[in-house]
Amino acid sequence: xxxxxxxxxxxxxxxxxxxxxxxxxxxxxxxxxxxxxxxxxxxxxxxxxxxxxxxxxxxxxxxxxxxxxxxxxxxxxxxxxxxxxxxxxxxxxxxxxxxxxxxxxxxxxxxxxxxxxxxxxxxxxxxxxxxx
Amino acid sequence: xxxxxxxxxxxxxxxxxxxxxxxxxxxxxxxxxxxxxxxxxxxxxxxxxxxxxxxxxxxxxxxxxxxxxxxxxxxxxxxxxxxxxxxxxxxxxxxxxxxxxxxxxxxxxxxxxxxxxxxxxxxxxxxxxxxxx
Numbered sequence: 656x657x658x659x660x661x662x663x664x665x666x667x668x669x670x671x672x673x674x675x676x677x678x679x680x681x682x683x684x685x686x687x688x689x690x691x692x693x694x695x696x697x698x699x700x701x702x703x704x705x706x707x708x709x710x711x712x713x714x715x716x717x718x719x720x721x722x723x724x725x726x727x728x729x730x731x732x733x734x735x736x737x738x739x740x741x742x743x744x745x746x747x748x749x750x751x752x753x754x755x756x757x758x759x760x761x762x763x764x765x766x767x768x769x770x771x772x773x774x775x776x777x778x779x780x781x782x783x784x785x786x787x
Numbered sequence: 788x789x790x791x792x793x794x795x796x797x798x799x800x801x802x803x804x805x806x807x808x809x810x811x812x813x814x815x816x817x818x819x820x821x822x823x824x825x826x827x828x829x830x831x832x833x834x835x836x837x838x839x840x841x842x843x844x845x846x847x848x849x850x851x852x853x854x855x856x857x858x859x860x861x862x863x864x865x866x867x868x869x870x871x872x873x874x875x876x877x878x879x880x881x882x883x884x885x886x887x888x889x890x891x892x893x894x895x896x897x898x899x900x901x902x903x904x905x906x907x908x909x910x911x912x913x914x915x916x917x918x919x920x
Contacts, residue, residue, distance in 0.1 A: 697868070705895070707868055723854035730857050730874035730881075737831040738838050738886040740871030742864035753869045755887060755895055758836075762888070765834045 658757065659696045665760035666767065670694075682771040688785045690775040692767050696757075705756035710766055712774035713787045714741075715748040725781060739770060750774045792826050792839070795896045814904045820918050822908040824900055830889045839891070841899050842884040843907035844920045845872075851879065856914075870903060872910075881914075883907040 660678070663670050668680045678694040690712055697707040718726060729748070733740035739752040750773040752766055778787055792810060796803050803812045809828040815821050822843055830837035852874050860872035860881065870885035883906045885899050911920055 723858070726861060727852055727854050727857040727874075730852065730860060730872065731876040733871060734873040734875055734882075734884070736886075737833050740864055740873060740884075741861060742871065743858065743861040744865045748861075749865075751864075751871075753867070753871075755869060755899075758888065762836045765836060769833055 659694075662757055662760055662763060663694060666764045668764075668767070680767060682768065682775075684772075684775065688775055688779065690771040690778075690787055692771045692774075694767070699755075708754040708757055709751060710739075710754070710763075710770045711749045711751035712770045713747055713749050714774040714777040715782060716786070717746045718743065718748050719746055721748075721781065736773065737769075738766070739773065748777075750777070790828065792828075792891075792896070795891070795893050796826075798893055799897055801900075812900065814901065816905070816908065820908055820912070822904040822911070823920055824904040824907070826900070831886070837889040838886050839889040840884060840886045841870075841903050842873075842882050843903045845881045845883060845907040845910035846914050846920065848879040848881065852876075852881065856881075867906075869899070870906070881910065883910070 663678050670678045670680045672678055680692045682690045682692060692710060692712045695709045697709065699706050715721060729741035739750055742749050742751050750770055752770050758766065774787060778784060796810060796812065801812050803810045808825050810826040812824050813821055814824060824841065824843040827840040830839055832838060864871040870883055873882050873884045875882060883903050885903050887899065911917065
């Protein structure tokens with residue numbers, strides 16, 4: 656975990672560790688909007704594969720408020736992203752990038768921003784809020 | 788241009804063809820089922836970080852993806868260690884896709900190739916009861 660935390664610290668973002676051992680980073684964009692991005696490290700699912708590293712950001716807290724067609728379009732939207740995909744966790748919609756192994760700090764910074772922008776743009780476009 | 792993916796495929800002993808989509812491999816599983824899996828020849832990049840896509844089609848739908856299946860797939864994405872279900876609206880195809888930084892070791896590449904093909908084949912079997920893709 657030391658390498659994990661050092662890597663996040665090297666990104667020059669302020670971060671907070673939560674009770675689950677995840678790290679939260681609050682991005683502030685040029686237009687003043689903010690977006691929480693979370694980083695999580697997990698064990699490797701199989702031999703010869705490095706540990707997993709997930710970067711995710713919540714776009715919607717309760718999808719019950721969204722049209723089903725919009726959720727359907729999330730699957731299509733995932734195919735247009737260079738990396739990452741939409742996923743549902745209960746009623747919550749997240750944009751998530753899943754990597755094998757730890758990225759370089761410079762790459763991680765770009766990926767954190769990519770994930771945060773994807774989730775924030777969804778929230779702005781479809782919910783008109785800035786609560787995430 | 789020489790591509791390390793082609794070397795990996797040769798080293799792993801997979802037969803492949805090269806088409807417009809990239810490398811096309813047909814894996815055969817122990818139960819006799821087969822599954823096409825593709826590896827992009829070129830890389831997408833975000834701010835000069837190159838990413839490689841490995842994907843496998845699970846089914847081509849007769850019509851538009853219905854909301855019930857879409858929700859199941861979106862929920863299932865949460866449980867995938869790596870990769871995700873995506874939908875190509877132009878071809879009405881559900882695919883399992885894994886986009887990863889483009890510096891895969893032989894072991895990582897093989898693990899992803901098998902995982903992507905297996906997941907797509909399982910969904911094909913579940914949704915269509917066939918073994919076409």
